[in-house]
Amino acid sequence: MRNLLGGGWRSAPLAIFGLALLIVLAGVLVSIQFNATYSRARVEQSQGFADVLAASSAAAVDFNDPAAAQQTVDAYRVNQQIRMVGVFDRQGRTLAGYDRSGRPVAPNIEGIPPETGNMIRVQSPITQAGQTIGTVYIDVDRDIRSRIILRYLFLVGLFLLAALVVAALGLAQAQLRAANRQLGDRAEALAQANELLEEQMGERAKAEEQLRQSQKMQALGQLTGGIAHDFNNLLTVIQGSADMLCRPEVAPAKRIRFAQAIVQAATNAASLTSQLLAFARRQPLKPEQLDVNALVREMDDLIDRTMGERIRVVTELRSLACRVETDRAQLQSAILNIASNARDAMADGGVLTIRTRDEDGEEGRPMIALDISDTGEGMDAETTDRIFEPFFTTKATGRGTGLGLSQVYGFASQSGGEVRVESAPGEGTTLTLLLPCADFAELAAERPDGSEIVRHAAADILVVEDNEDVGAFAETMLTELGHRVTRASSGEEALDLSRRHKFDVVLSDVVMPGMGGLKLAEALATEQPALPVVLATGYSQEIAEAGSSGRPVILKPYRLATLSHALASAMRDSQSA
Amino acid sequence: MPGRRTLLRLAGAALLLAPTAASAQVTDTAVKAAFLPKFARYVTWPAAAMPRGSDPFVLCVLGSDPFGTMLDNAARSQTIDGRRIAVRRIDSAAAADGCQIAFVQGSRTRPAGQVIAALGKKPVLTVTDASNGSQRGIIHFAVVNGRVRFFIDQASAAQRGLSISSRLLALAIGVKQ
Numbered sequence: 001m002r003n004l005l006g007g008g009w010r011s012a013p014l015a016i017f018g019l020a021l022l023i024v025l026a027g028v029l030v031s032i033q034f035n036a037t038y039s040r041a042r043v044e045q046s047q048g049f050a051d052v053l054a055a056s057s058a059a060a061v062d063f064n065d066p067a068a069a070q071q072t073v074d075a076y077r078v079n080q081q082i083r084m085v086g087v088f089d090r091q092g093r094t095l096a097g098y099d100r101s102g103r104p105v106a107p108n109i110e111g112i113p114p115e116t117g118n119m120i121r122v123q124s125p126i127t128q129a130g131q132t133i134g135t136v137y138i139d140v141d142r143d144i145r146s147r148i149i150l151r152y153l154f155l156v157g158l159f160l161l162a163a164l165v166v167a168a169l170g171l172a173q174a175q176l177r178a179a180n181r182q183l184g185d186r187a188e189a190l191a192q193a194n195e196l197l198e199e200q201m202g203e204r205a206k207a208e209e210q211l212r213q214s215q216k217m218q219a220l221g222q223l224t225g226g227i228a229h230d231f232n233n234l235l236t237v238i239q240g241s242a243d244m245l246c247r248p249e250v251a252p253a254k255r256i257r258f259a260q261a262i263v264q265a266a267t268n269a270a271s272l273t274s275q276l277l278a279f280a281r282r283q284p285l286k287p288e289q290l291d292v293n294a295l296v297r298e299m300d301d302l303i304d305r306t307m308g309e310r311i312r313v314v315t316e317l318r319s320l321a322c323r324v325e326t327d328r329a330q331l332q333s334a335i336l337n338i339a340s341n342a343r344d345a346m347a348d349g350g351v352l353t354i355r356t357r358d359e360d361g362e363e364g365r366p367m368i369a370l371d372i373s374d375t376g377e378g379m380d381a382e383t384t385d386r387i388f389e390p391f392f393t394t395k396a397t398g399r400g401t402g403l404g405l406s407q408v409y410g411f412a413s414q415s416g417g418e419v420r421v422e423s424a425p426g427e428g429t430t431l432t433l434l435l436p437c438a439d440f441a442e443l444a445a446e447r448p449d450g451s452e453i454v455r456h457a458a459a460d461i462l463v464v465e466d467n468e469d470v471g472a473f474a475e476t477m478l479t480e481l482g483h484r485v486t487r488a489s490s491g492e493e494a495l496d497l498s499r500r501h502k503f504d505v506v507l508s509d510v511v512m513p514g515m516g517g518l519k520l521a522e523a524l525a526t527e528q529p530a531l532p533v534v535l536a537t538g539y540s541q542e543i544a545e546a547g548s549s550g551r552p553v554i555l556k557p558y559r560l561a562t563l564s565h566a567l568a569s570a571m572r573d574s575q576s577a
Numbered sequence: 578m579p580g581r582r583t584l585l586r587l588a589g590a591a592l593l594l595a596p597t598a599a600s601a602q603v604t605d606t607a608v609k610a611a612f613l614p615k616f617a618r619y620v621t622w623p624a625a626a627m628p629r630g631s632d633p634f635v636l637c638v639l640g641s642d643p644f645g646t647m648l649d650n651a652a653r654s655q656t657i658d659g660r661r662i663a664v665r666r667i668d669s670a671a672a673a674d675g676c677q678i679a680f681v682q683g684s685r686t687r688p689a690g691q692v693i694a695a696l697g698k699k700p701v702l703t704v705t706d707a708s709n710g711s712q713r714g715i716i717h718f719a720v721v722n723g724r725v726r727f728f729i730d731q732a733s734a735a736q737r738g739l740s741i742s743s744r745l746l747a748l749a750i751g752v753k754q
Contacts, residue, residue: 059744062615064608065726068748129618129656 016169020162027158031151039142043120046140049076050124054136057087058126061095061134069096076138083119084139086112087126095134109135118142230272237265263559270557271333273538286555287325287415289438292356292368293317299332303339303354310349319356319368325438326415334411337404338372338431345376345429359434366437367417373430379423387421408433458482459504459571464494464520465536466512470556474507477560478567491515495523503531505571507563510537510553521551532574534566608725609706609718610647613680614655614662616702616716619745622677623738626700633663637676639692640684642666643706670695678702683709700738715739719750726750 053072060069069087073096076085086097088109097105106112115121119139126134143151241258244250250258296315304313324331335354342352353373361367379387388409408431412419416436423429461483465471468489475485486501488494492515494508506524510517521533538556554566617634628634634657638648652662665676670692673679679701683689689705690712696703703714715737717728729749734741746752 056744059619059742059748062618063612063745063748065724065748071747128615129658 013170013173016166016173019169020166023162023165024158027155027161031154035151038147039120042140042142043122046120046122046138047124049079049082049140050122050136050138053085053087053138054124054126054134057096057136058128058133061087061089061126062128064089064095066095070098073097081141081144082138083141084112084137086137087134088137089134090132092135097137109137112137115139227272231269234265234269234272238262241265266557274329274333286327286329286553288328289323289325290328290331291323292331292370292435293319295328295331296335296354296356296370299335302336303352306336306339307343307352311343311346312351314351314353316353316355319358322358322366322368322437324368324415324435326435327411330407330411330415331435334408334433335370335372337408338433341404341431342372342374342376342429345374345378347376350375350428361417361434361436367434368437370433370435371430372433373428375428378425378427378429379421380425384421384423388419405431458484459567460484460486460502461567462486462488462494462497462501462503462506462508464488464491464506464508464512464517466490466509470509474563477563478507481560481564491517491520491523494520495527498524498528498531505567505574506531506533507567508533508535510535518549521549530574532570534570605720605725606643607647610644611651612718612725612727613644613648613678613704614652614657616704616745617655617657617662617678619742620702620734621740621742622702623700626677626738628660628675628677631660633661635676635678636662636664637673637679637701638664638666639670639673639676639679639681640668640687640689641682643682644680673699673701676701678704679714680704680706681712681714682706683712688712689714698737702734702737702739715741721750729753 053076057069057072060066060072073085073087076082077098080100082100084097084099084105086105086109087095089095092109094105094107094109094111099105118141120142121137121139123138124136125132126136238261241261244258245255245262296317300313300315307313339352339354346352351374353371355371355373357369357371359367359369387405389406409419412433412435417434419434420432421429422432461478463471463474463478463485465474465487466489471487471489475487478485486497486503488497491508491512494506495515497503498506506520508517508520515523517533517535517537521535524531524533533551535551535553536556536558537553552566552570554562614636617636636648636652638644642648644651649664652664655662667673667676673696677700679696681689681692681703683692683705689710693703693705693712693714702716704716704718705712705714707717707719713728713730715730715734717730719726719728727749728751729741729746730753731741731746732753
């Protein structure tokens with residue numbers, strides 16, 4: 001910017017002087033032109049004098065009468081501009097004349113001084129009857145004094161004007177330069193301020209990053225606290241029940257109650273971990289085609305119980321029975337999560353409305369909308385914005401993990417749907433779960449609910465598990481079911497064993513050091529295509545991303561019934577194949 | 578200032594007069610001879626007195642002739658309105674009918690006055706010379722300060738129907754109205 005202005009103005013003095021020069025030049029030119037015109041006029045005028053003198057002195061010359069000629073010539077003395085007048089006869093002799101300076105006129109025509117620059121010399125022949133009988137010379141000042149003064153005044157004025165122009169422009173330019181310099185200084189100051197600001201912004205960003213980090217740690221602490229609290233409760237139940245079971249002479253009815261307490265606590269714990277994974281969107285979904293209306297209907301009782309007596313539950317199932325392909329447990333969990341939040345929002349009672357309807361999603365894709373509305377206290381915009389944030393909770397510490405609605409969000413996203421919230425303080429809240437319709441309307445056969453333990457002919461089972469406890473547990477359970485169990489602690493060992501002994505089925509963990517479950521399954525599929533493999537995992541990135549290539553997967557923690565069912569159906573499928 | 582101007586004029590005059598004064602005697606007659614044909618240009622004659630057709634202008638010398646060839650030479654070098662000037666030497670006024678200009682020298686036997694009187698009212702420009710007597714024609718030569726000058730008798734000219742140019746009158750030493 002400085003250079004830009006500076007570059008343009010560096011040549012300004014030159015331009016100013018050029019302009020001044022132009023003015024002077026123009027003035028001089030005008031003056032010269034004026035002078036030329038004036039000179040021409042003066043020459044003509046002088047020629048006129050000479051012609052008149054020639055005519056009027058003709059007789060005097062004719063009769064060689066110097067006195068008469070002189071008398072005629074003397075008439076011209078009146079004219080102050082005439083320097084010299086000379087009347088010469090045919091032979092060039094001076095007949096009459098005068099010189100303003102007082103010098104005598106030369107005796108003949110050759111003697112008159114040469115013409116100079118500041119005079120106009122004119123001559124006129126004296127004729128008589130066509131004959132030239134003499135000559136008249138007149139020298140006139142080229143300039144009259146007043147004109148010279150005027151001219152000098154004009155030139156002086158011109159120079160003054162030029163000087164004034166130069167001065168004015170110079171002054172303006174100097175001011176401009178000063179302003180420019182000031183501008184440059186300001187720009188520099190601005191740049192410095194900008195730099196400082198950027199530095200501060202950087203520091204601020206750093207501080208914000210630190211704050212976020214600390215907030216994250218705080219949230220993590222909150223979460224850990226919540227989970228620890230919940231888990232401790234569950235573990236208390238499990239530990240206490242187990243202790244009671246260990247005591248001798250426990251009545252069979254009591255034993256069953258303790259065992260059921262343990263099962264319930266473990267189920268709750270599993271649901272807690274599954275929520276954590278759903279929040280992390282890392283839970284492997286077990287998609288199946290579901291009739292949402294049917295699912296809601298089934299949940300009626302459960303929801304009623306969850307809501308308590310002060311809340312009335314209304315269901316409006318308007319959807320035209322299009323099906324969604326999603327994980328049943330996760331969907332149930334999502335509905336329960338939303339419902340329990342609604343309950344907490346209606347401490348003084350109210351109405352919970354569950355509504356299904358059809359809605360067109362992006363690109364006209366049919367979707368099912370599941371609206372769950374409460375008539376509770378509602379939320380302000382700030383809270384609304386944050387409800388899906390993990391660990392965000394308005395509940396007291398220990399009362400909630402802050403994961404409920406983030407599970408909903410994670411589940412909806414993973415299912416290719418979305419979740420919306422509509423709320424205002426005092427006007428209740430509506431959460432809408434949007435799920436895409438399945439591509440085909442055929443309703444998949446409902447799976448067995450897993451409570452029934454499948455009895456099966458004794459089989460040779462290879463259990464691959466790197467965790468000793470889990471491996472031993474599986475062995476115990478399977479042996480209890482009447483199977484023969486061989487254990488391997490790695491994929492490599494299992495592969496080796498499978499070559500030496502014929503097994504009916506392989507139950508393998510997915511995540512193991514060295515060869516994992518998926519690799520093992522692939523290897524076995526090549527070596528022994530007829531040998532079915534059941535995979536078990538608590539969480540597997542690989543399965544979540546790539547799937548299990550059609551192999552049955554059971555989720556840890558698994559229960560006896562689930563395990564027996566999965567193994568039985570795997571063996572059945574391989575036999576029928 | 579006027580004094581200075583007068584001085585200047587005198588000085589100029591002295592310079593101009595210097596060369597002519599040296600040979601005055603010789604040149605006075607020559608100057609008069611040169612002047613004679615020139616007068617014609619400053620005088621207007623009545624139409625009837627002008628030469629007819631392409632006839633020359635006639636300059637007559639009445640009586641004795643002091644000029645000789647000088648006058649012939651002078652006349653030859655002049656023209657009047659494109660006309661030549663012929664010099665005619667005559668003896669009597671009676672022969673002066675065709676003359677436009679007549680120089681009257683006069684003599685002891687026939688003084689100039691008589692000759693002029695004899696010319697009467699003829700439209701002839703008579704010229705006399707002071708060195709030959711005081712009888713004056715219309716133009717009368719006189720030498721003043723060594724220079725040949727002349728008097729003009731305008732009244733006499735008017736009586737004869739001649740009109741004389743003011744430019745010539747301006748050169749005269751005196752003009753008789």
